[in-house]
Each structure stands twice: as structure tokens, then as C-alpha cells.
Amino acid sequence: MPELPEAEYMVRRLVECATGVRIREATVLRASLIAPQSPDDLAETVRGRKVVGYARRAKNVLLHLDRGWTLRVQLGMTGHFYWVPDARVLPRFTRVWFGLSNRAALVFEDARTFGNVHLHRTEELAAVFADYGPEPLDEGFTWQQLKGSGARAKGPIKPFLLDQSKVVGLGNIWAAESLYAARIAPGRAIPEMDDAAWKALHRAIRKTLSAAIENTFRVTRSGEEFPEADLLACAVYGRLGEACRRCKGPIERFVQAGRSTFHCPACQR
């Protein structure tokens, strides 16, 4: 499920709720989600480790531990990672959990089990992320950089945006939303992108993701539930047949690279 905004939300919540905690023990309920070592080895290594910081890279949630270890949580389609006050009442789809003091726990829940929990030496992280493109919300991310990453690409723009080696953090929802905001058709061939289009797309990506982060907080604060990203804030995703907010024409859906793509055919070119 989660794309960059939801991962960012989870990290910020961890900072709020679980700064300075120490892991007393790890419990793996689904061994296949653990790598590269065995679940027992992972549990052994993290037992007694203090969490010295939380961070996000792309859609990964990172827990930096003392003694040079980092837990990397890939959330997959349905993953959540968060602090709970009482491990005696774990969420239904808990796959891995880390017991803290006072019965609290850090929980990885993942209904569909496409996510995973990997343990790395912290100094290896650069290698782990070697194929990742730039962070779209970083200051240094420019439209020229985005254009450059598409220099030799030939296919349509939307699958390009899902490719984490080009730019990280976008998934099926926010890729579609960014293209809508930039008024670019998802099927537009990359060689047909001129500078104005790259600029518009770059701007739209940043605006869309920033707004999505804020919306996640807004929705969650009021509803007190966990962040199911704010689909109400979507202009096209999941809105097949509804009226486009700009031109009132119907939103359409088609399958592209195996994923459903929503767009307004009238005002995205």
C-alpha cells in the first residue's frame, strides 16, 4: 500500500511515539519475510539493541540501531510499521514484532505479506540503495535531473515514474495524481516530453507528495485511525467515471504495465 507519503508518515509517528526505545526481543510470526539472515539470527542480533534513530529512504522505513545495525522495513502493498502500547493485543496481521519495555512494541503488520524486514550493517546501506534514484522531496532534486533520468527511456511516462531507479517514492496512486496535476497523459511517450513537460511534472510530483503527507496527518489526526492514505484527496485515482475536477469530463481507467491507470483523457495530453 504505502508510497512515499505513507512511509514518511509512519517514520514521523515513530519519532513521536518511540524515540529512544530499546528492543527486548523480536518475534517473527512469518519467517519468509525475514532476510538476509535467519529469523533466529535476526532476533539474536537485535535483542538488547537501542533504536538510535528512524529514517525513510524511498518507501523503506529504517530503524537505526546501536552497534551499527539497521532494520529496513519494506512495506510492500499492505505493510504498516508502528508503535503499540500493549503487545498483548497485537493487530490482526502482525508478522513481526519487537517487544519494548512496559509491554509496548513495534509492530510490522502486513496482510498480504509482500513486505519484508531486512537487517543490514548500517555502513552497507549505501550499497543496498545503490540502484535508487533521487528523493523527490530533497532540495537537490531538479527538473533537469528528472529529465536526465529519462534521457534514454523510450516507453510511456507513467511506468517510468514507478521505476524506483529513476526517481523514488512514487507508486500507482501518486504517479497517476502527479501526471494529472501536470496535465500529462500517462501514455505519453518519454521522447515526446519537452522541457516544459519535465518542469511541470517535476513540480507536480513535489506538490502532490507534499500535499499527500499533510493530508495523511490531517485525516489521521481527526479519525485517529491508521493512515489509509487519503483517497478523498485524489483527483483521478479510483474515480472511474466520475467528473474531472477541471473539465467535468469522465475519468477513465486502463491497464498499463499490468497496473490500473486513472486519468482524464480530455485534459491530460
Next chain:
DNA sequence: TCGATCCTGTAG
């Protein structure tokens, strides 16, 4: 660069 695949849940 595309399609298949991993696995499980929910909505119609």
C-alpha cells in the same frame, strides 16, 4: 521493457 509471480484480503 513487459508479463508473470509472490500471498492474502476485501468488495461486488
Next chain:
DNA sequence: CTACAGGATCGA
């Protein structure tokens, strides 16, 4: 029952 799901990876 079928269709579909916000991700990532591998082989053709």
C-alpha cells in the same frame, strides 16, 4: 464465485 488491490523482482 470473480475481480482487484497503493510493490518489487525476475526471466524472456
